[in-house]
Amino acid sequence: MNDTVTEPIIIKFDQPAEQTVDGITRISGFVKAKHFLPLIDNLDLEANPRSSKVGPVTDAIRYSIQNTPDDFPFKTKGVLLGSSEYERLDRGRVRVTFDNTELEGILDGGHNTLAIGLHVLELALGSDARLKKVKLWAQFRELWNESREQIRAFRAEAGTAEDADGGALDFLIPVELIVPEDAGDPLVVDDFRASLLDICAARNNNVQLRAEAKANQHGYFDDLKSLLPKAIADKVEWKTNDGGFIKAADVISLAWVPLALLDPMPVDEDGRKVDAPVPQNIYRNKGDCVARFERLMSSKEVTSANTGGFKKELKSTRVHSALKIAAQMPELYDRVYADFPKAYNALGGKYGRIVAVAKMNTSSKSKHARFTGAKVDYNSPEGFIIPLVYGLTGLLEHRADGTIDWQTDPFEFLAEHLQDVVKQFTILMAPFQYDPQKVGKGQESYALALSAFQNELLRSGKGAGVGA
Helix, strand or coil, X not given: CCCCCCCCEEEECEEEEEEEECCEEEEEEEEEHHHHHHHHHHCCCCCCCECCECCHHHHHHHHHHHHCXXXXXXXXXXXXXXXXXEEECCCCEEEEECCCCCCCEEEECHHXXXXXXXXXXXXXXXXXXXXXXXXXXXXXXXXXXXXXXXXXXXXXXXXXXXCCCCCCCCCEEEEEEEEECCCCCHHHHHHHXXXXXXXXXXXXXXXXXXXXXXXXXXXXXXXXXXXXCHHHHCCEXXXXXXXXXXXXXXHHHHHHHHHCCCCCCCECCCCCECCCXXXXXXHHCHHHHHHHHHHHHHCCCCEEECCCCCCEEECCHHHHHHHHHHCCHHHHHHHHHHHHHHHHHHCCCCHHHCHXXXXXXXXXXXXXXXXXXXXXXXXXXXXXXXXXXXXXXXXXXXXXXXXXXXXXXXXXXXXXXXXXXXXXXXXXXXXCCCCHHHHHHCHHHHHHHHHHHHHHHHHHCCCCCCCC
16 A cells, blocks of 8 residues: 555444544544454555564464453553544444555554454454465455455354444454544644654554654655665565564664765754764664664754655755765675675685684575675674774765765775775784674774775775765
8 A cells, every 4th residue: 555545434433432632632432343344454554663463462462352352452452543534423433534544544553453354364264374374464464455355255244234243243442543623624634644653653662663663654764765776675674574684774874884974964853963873883783873863864954844744855965965875885785794704814814713703604504695695605793894884984075065975986996905904904803802792892993994995095096085
């Protein structure tokens, strides 16, 4: 699904209650499963900061539905919905239209929705082998769509008539619907929509909503995502549990190699200058890198609200130039990852005999680069690689117009000069006892790597070596 308007959905509440505070109305009550299913038919989890996946949480919910359905509504906090367009009907019914499914829809309760949907699929399909293969929401959605005829037949057999009771789909689900107090007032609706993201994030705090999930929700990753090679972008878990195996934080932390050169740095939405993370945090504290990235992208100097007022759009040419460089960093990381052991051995070292390296390279372990998946000779500890990747800062320059660019082609430079850089860099490995944790966390590692790249750039005559 995308950010288009859905078909109107009628939600029938049992024992509804209403509360209004500062322009936002909450309608809450119990909804029978048979009246909840149209929501599953029509909504995905775009508005939820994370996608749901099958696990102990969904297993416990399904067990409760199957074994203690009468107690189920008191064991779960249920599902939170948000919609800016609604109409009150009679008999506890509310007609809602989800105007923008990236902002409105299921704000919290994705695991409940997944568990309820899986329960219904099991009832409709029986012991279908496809059910066991469902691990992620996207897989559930695919099976649900494929099974609509069977679900429709089961719903008819189970008795989904308005006044029917006692069927398999009569268990109750706690549902909260938040709407603008006056859906006809554009100012009230705009304020309501502006509040939805913060409400959504706050309601998801109990599952430790990651900073990258919220940043993705705002659209702060969109430009970097579009600039990355598609083969890499498609592997990144931009949204929690969406199936990618590369963590967004791994990509965002590397983005600070060029972003750190922005001068002056923008101020965030609170008026504070955004300081770049210390280099070693690219290795040891990626959460800090993501948090600072979110602050940077929230700056009014950097992004502005789009016409819908929710997603942010990049307007800074300076930041865009840095993100173009950032989009190359995963491939550059993999180039260093593949070639560092070769350079180390060419200088007379025995890379495979380093204890930390030997532990990562038993015969049973496959050897692939992190981002591209290319085959490599060795798996390498990240603590050895990140400082050298940071050292590529020495090949960058801050131009007079404020943009960031390479002084020379970084891939060609690595092919020609990495061995000379490694010769200088490995001087500190012995004092650090060849411990990648010490190398990766040591400020000296980053300073030495940067100096090595700057020295080789000057020797090559390809740049001024002013990249830091």
